[in-house]
Amino acid sequence: MADSKQPAPIVRQQSPLNVEYPFSRLSDWLIPNDQFYIRNHFPTPRLTVPDWRLTVTGAVDKPLSLDLDALKAMPKTELAAVMECAGNGRVFYEPAREGLQWQDGAVGNALWSGVLLRDVLAEAGIRTNAVEVVLVGADRGVVDAGKKTASPGEIAFARSLPLDKALSDSALLAYAMNDEPLMPEHGFPLRAAVGGWYGMAWIKWLVEIRVVAQPFTGYWQTRDYIQWDRTLGEPMVAPLTTMNVKSQIAQPVNGAIVEAGRPFRIHGAAWSGEAGLGTVEIATGDDAPWQPATLVGPAAPHGWRLWEFIWTPPAPGRYRLKSRATDALGNRQPETPQPDRESYAANWVIPVTVDATAGPEEPADNFVI
């Protein structure tokens, strides 16, 4: 069986570049920068440090224009955090939904280094009427021209954070990823790292922070990246925010052939949004009991946890393996898709079907060309 040591990235779109990490190759707590998934809406802006500035404007006492040196002179903070694209797992929706057909690799865990957003906001002085902080990227373009969902001409990628999140320990302006400067595709020279939130809030190529006194209803939180909220009766548009609790099986992959009577390591990763991960459980069949997986490797409040479960297929046959995570507040992955999430936030249990063979006299490799 041909088996390159380098995982092959899965290109979902060439222009703008959208690349998925091959999640089946998961082996480390941190995903290397050159394998980390890339989700772009527009062509990558090629920014240079001498020309780049971050402005802080709006409902502040002292508007700022900062260069990269000014940010690096501020206290440095590290945040280990998982970032999941809100569209991760979209391919599992049935019937298929519009949008990039991400499987399970639009997610990754990394160490982000930079300046706390609240430190920058403190320097600017937030006014008392502030309610949200709008983050604006340098990436711009036209969306869905001619369609009902068209953007009003060229727009930037921009999202807002409510003030409490913007001032939290987990809202970072990151200039480094896994201790290296950001790659252009990951937002060089500065991006947001918003622990616990889906990736659409992690604005890349950050150029403007605008403190606003009213809710921001920009394109990327009203026309896109929304879910439905029914607290007022009729469904309302609500921006996507925190990640849902979720686990994914990296190995075995769907269709794998395993050996009856021989221990096999089922493993993967699990994460949650703000609540923190609680437990991961495994079931080796639709009627099989849920059994606890073992959490392995590093832990961090906003990072993912790797997990494993050593399983010995009891007899030849077909097995549907399932994992489910429960967060620290008791929220658990559902068995079926949740309505009202558009094509986003897929976190239901996705079974992996494997066939167990009778033993080593029929090695799996014999059946692989």
Add this chain to the structure above:
Amino acid sequence: MADSKQPAPIVRQQSPLNVEYPFSRLSDWLIPNDQFYIRNHFPTPRLTVPDWRLTVTGAVDKPLSLDLDALKAMPKTELAAVMECAGNGRVFYEPAREGLQWQDGAVGNALWSGVLLRDVLAEAGIRTNAVEVVLVGADRGVVDAGKKTASPGEIAFARSLPLDKALSDSALLAYAMNDEPLMPEHGFPLRAAVGGWYGMAWIKWLVEIRVVAQPFTGYWQTRDYIQWDRTLGEPMVAPLTTMNVKSQIAQPVNGAIVEAGRPFRIHGAAWSGEAGLGTVEIATGDDAPWQPATLVGPAAPHGWRLWEFIWTPPAPGRYRLKSRATDALGNRQPETPQPDRESYAANWVIPVTVDATAGPEEPADNFVI
């Protein structure tokens, strides 16, 4: 020339029924109920008075469930008001935009009778934390299934009014139109009449009023019926609300043949949203001066004004006739489409091109088969 006395309604969609008034036939201040434009999103609910109730819920001291007799026992208010579909004039957008291709007849003026919304709200007792009033119709269905703009399954037609508008003199719960009970297609037994606002706020088949303590971001004011607002920098979704100032020429129609040297009556209607209409002016060519038209017929704060301008084509030739309205605050119809209005709120000047012939020796009828 065949010339029926009954205007032929223009069917824009058969199911659900969407019908346009033939604006060129404008002759009276009030449009008769059976000629008034119809804009439906879902099939017409067939409601019966014995079964129908209006509920008032949410941030109120005393939830209500009212039948039609209860509403008719309350003080009756009349509101003469023009209602324009936000999509009226969409056919003039270039390039064409998605949506029903309304020309200039998705507008009409009528006399609406019923109960002030504020009287009903007073009976329920609005709590101090209320910010908006959600109006919910009995018409329901699925929108854009499978598309990016899909509704979350079946939804009702529902919109909110800010509290100040809900409590104003011009927010009516109407059970009569031009002194007749509402026709089923116009919302029997009760609809909203929201003077100054585009038609999407005039909820038909009203069954629920929900007072809410937070902004309502329902489908019809975030996914549809929106415009773009740039007050916070990057464009934001903003619900359509008040009508833009606008005039329309009913006669002559585009392509009409008139007679040089002989007076001709150019006439039409003009209206505005909250400001009230100021003036209407006419230009009989692109380089011709704007001259005041005469306002004729009844006036009412939220009604439209009919206007006329007697014009004598000075010589044979082609003329581009234009009308423009200015409201009482000085807002004037623009010469060109406004950006940021999606496919809505078309109010720019639409010229009418006519040919003036030399005189009665070449009567127009000779050229009409």
